[in-house]
Amino acid sequence: MEGLTGLSIFFIALCYGAFVLFLAAFLAKVYGYAVTPSPLKIPTTPAPATGLGVAGEVLFFTSLFKGNKWTWLGGYIFHLSLAAVLLRHLRYFLDPVPLPVALMTYPGLEPGVWAGVVMIGALGYLFIRRLWVDRVKYISLFADYFVLALIGLIGFTGALMKFFIRTDVEAVKEFTLGLATLKPANIPPDPMFITHLLLALVLMVYFPFSKLMHLGGVFFSPTRTQVDDCRETRHVNPWARK
Numbered sequence: 001m002e003g004l005t006g007l008s009i010f011f012i013a014l015c016y017g018a019f020v021l022f023l024a025a026f027l028a029k030v031y032g033y034a035v036t037p038s039p040l041k042i043p044t045t046p047a048p049a050t051g052l053g054v055a056g057e058v059l060f061f062t063s064l065f066k067g068n069k070w071t072w073l074g075g076y077i078f079h080l081s082l083a084a085v086l087l088r089h090l091r092y093f094l095d096p097v098p099l100p101v102a103l104m105t106y107p108g109l110e111p112g113v114w115a116g117v118v119m120i121g122a123l124g125y126l127f128i129r130r131l132w133v134d135r136v137k138y139i140s141l142f143a144d145y146f147v148l149a150l151i152g153l154i155g156f157t158g159a160l161m162k163f164f165i166r167t168d169v170e171a172v173k174e175f176t177l178g179l180a181t182l183k184p185a186n187i188p189p190d191p192m193f194i195t196h197l198l199l200a201l202v203l204m205v206y207f208p209f210s211k212l213m214h215l216g217g218v219f220f221s222p223t224r225t226q227v228d229d230c231r232e233t234r235h236v237n238p239w240a241r242k
């Protein structure tokens with residue numbers, strides 16, 4: 001605690017609090033999914049007919065691809081670019097920086113940065129689609145717009161720091177590495193960085209209570225992960241076997 005400013009103590013407490021809440025609520029939700037019985041065979045069309053197809057469903061969103069190519073394209077590009085952005089961000093929390101993370105900041109190319117730009121574009125596209133396509137607009141709730149806008153704003157403030165209002169990345173790393181190693185350091189008092197961080201913390205706290213839990217839920221959803229083979233194989237309710 002020695003040498004820490006009041007602002008730093010506030011944000012350090014906020015970061016740890018948000019992280020613990022996120023982890024506890026995320027694990028509790030996943031535990032809930034894992035112990036929920038799924039006695040019936042209920043894959044929804046178009047559903048994969050083989051185990052490999054189920055893996056494809058999770059990795060490539062294949063049923064969405066069959067259902068709507070434009071939504072699939074926007075969604076898939078968004079998820080891929082978000083993964084690259086998050087991979088690049090690991091450099092703030094790890095020292096030494098592992099190779100896959102370093103590759104995201106490869107000098108001259110910086111694929112992680114361009115992934116950020118693509119991510120913001122994909123989010124804009126998905127947002128406009130909700131407003132533009134009548135039948136999608138009809139089923140869209142405030143929460144659907146909120147997550148797109150929140151992640152978009154996080155990306156936007158990040159891009160502002162990268163391209164226009166430079167932040168002291170060394171000071172950021174000292175702060176984030178301090179958090180990761182439980183040796184807290186002062187937060188750089190840069191309003192843009194603090195805004196970016198605050199928005200990321202809001203996302204973290206909101207995540208386990210939102211539709212974003214599909215990240216954990218997709219592995220447990222019987223409609224998506226069951227093989228559609230009820231004509232070939234008789235499904236026996238797991239607890240009827242006992």
Ligand code: HEM
Nearest residue numbers: 085088112113116154155158159161162167172176197200
């Ligand atoms: C879901 C969470 C987050 C998303 C989607 C996100 C997104 C982005 C994007 C798109 C950029 C611009 C491209 C780039 O420089 O990589 C960026 C920059 C940045 N982000 Fe994040 N960010 C997130 C969380 C965080 C967190 C938790 C921190 C640190 C505590 C952080 C620190 C930074 C910094 C310092 C930059 C500027 C990099 C530079 O100037 O080189 N971000 N972020």
